[in-house]
Amino acid sequence: MKIEILSDVPASREATWALVMDIPKAASCIPGIKDITPDGEGKYQATLQARVGPMGMNLSGTITVLSQDADAGEAYFLVEANDRRVGGGVKTNMSMKVTAKSADETELEIIADTTLMGRLGELGQPLIRRKARNTLEEFSKNLSKLLSSGSG
Numbered sequence: 001m002k003i004e005i006l007s008d009v010p011a012s013r014e015a016t017w018a019l020v021m022d023i024p025k026a027a028s029c030i031p032g033i034k035d036i037t038p039d040g041e042g043k044y045q046a047t048l049q050a051r052v053g054p055m056g057m058n059l060s061g062t063i064t065v066l067s068q069d070a071d072a073g074e075a076y077f078l079v080e081a082n083d084r085r086v087g088g089g090v091k092t093n094m095s096m097k098v099t100a101k102s103a104d105e106t107e108l109e110i111i112a113d114t115t116l117m118g119r120l121g122e123l124g125q126p127l128i129r130r131k132a133r134n135t136l137e138e139f140s141k142n143l144s145k146l147l148s149s150g151s152g
Contacts, residue, residue, distance in 0.1 A: 001113070001114045001115075001116070001125060001128065001129055001132070002111070002112070002113045002114075003110075003111070003112045003114070003129065003132055003133050003136060004109070004110070004111045004112075005108075005109070005110045005111075005133070005136045005137060005140055006107060006108070006109050007107070007108050007137075007140040007141075007144070008101065008105055008106070008107055008108075008144075009098075009105070009106045009107075009108050009140075009143060009144045009147055010104065010105060010144055010147060010148045011104065011105075011106060011144075011147035011148065012100070012103060012104055012106065013073060013098050013099070013100035013106045015106075015147055016098045016106040016108060016143075016147060017070060017073055017098050019143065019146065019147060020075065020096055020098065020108070020143070021065075021068060021070075021075060023036070023044050023063060023065065024036045024037075024038070024044065025146075026143065027044070027046060027063065029138075029139050029142035029143045029146060030048070030135065030138075030139045030142075031050075031135055031138045031139070031142075032048045032049045032050045032135070033046060033047070033048055034047045034048070034049055035047045036063075039062065042064060042065040042066075043062055043063070043064050043065075044062065044063045044064075045060075045061075045062055046060070046061065046062070046063055046081070047059070047060050048060075048081065050131065050135070052127055052128055052131045053127050055086065057083045057086055057120075058083055058085065059081035059082065059083050059089070059090065060081060060082065060083075060084075061079065061080045061081025061082060061089070061090075062078075062079070062080055062081075063077060063078075063079050064077065064078045064079075064080075065077055066078055072097075073097055073098040073099060074095065074096070074097045075095070075096050075097075076093070076094070076095050077092075077093075077094045077095075077096070078091075078092070078093060078094075079091070079092040079094060080092075083120070086118075086119050086120060087118050087119045088116065088117055088118030088119040088120030088121060088122075089116075089117045089118060089120065090114055090115070090116055090117070090120060091114070091115045091117070092112050092113065092114040092115075093112075093113045094110065094111065094112045094113070095109075095110070095111045096108065096109065096110050097109040108140060108143070110136055110139075110140070112132065112136060114132060116128060
């Protein structure tokens, strides 16, 4: 399941890049993120609570920064998480790219390619796709709010 989001962020490319690469701060923009803690070089433990249709999920897992290139404005991440209660998990290869549109506006491109495993894979792709898209769009809006408030 592949989802692409393009959004304009009201901040310079440098400020946007700095926030995106501050994983705990950027992750706080994701709806449902409860805990995020560093776990070694480029790795973070995280917990996400979400509802998909009638089912509540509590996904626990890791966010790994696979690579980052500040000059190109590109970063690649691997997100792996499981919900033991539901009996399923997710594995997402994600890329983020920041491109300056002007001195104080940046285009943020997020591409997430997610594989659902176990019972999560049985939930129904349209329902999960809509939830994933809404989550990424909320993340982008929250990131923009954080940057425009000057605390990014």
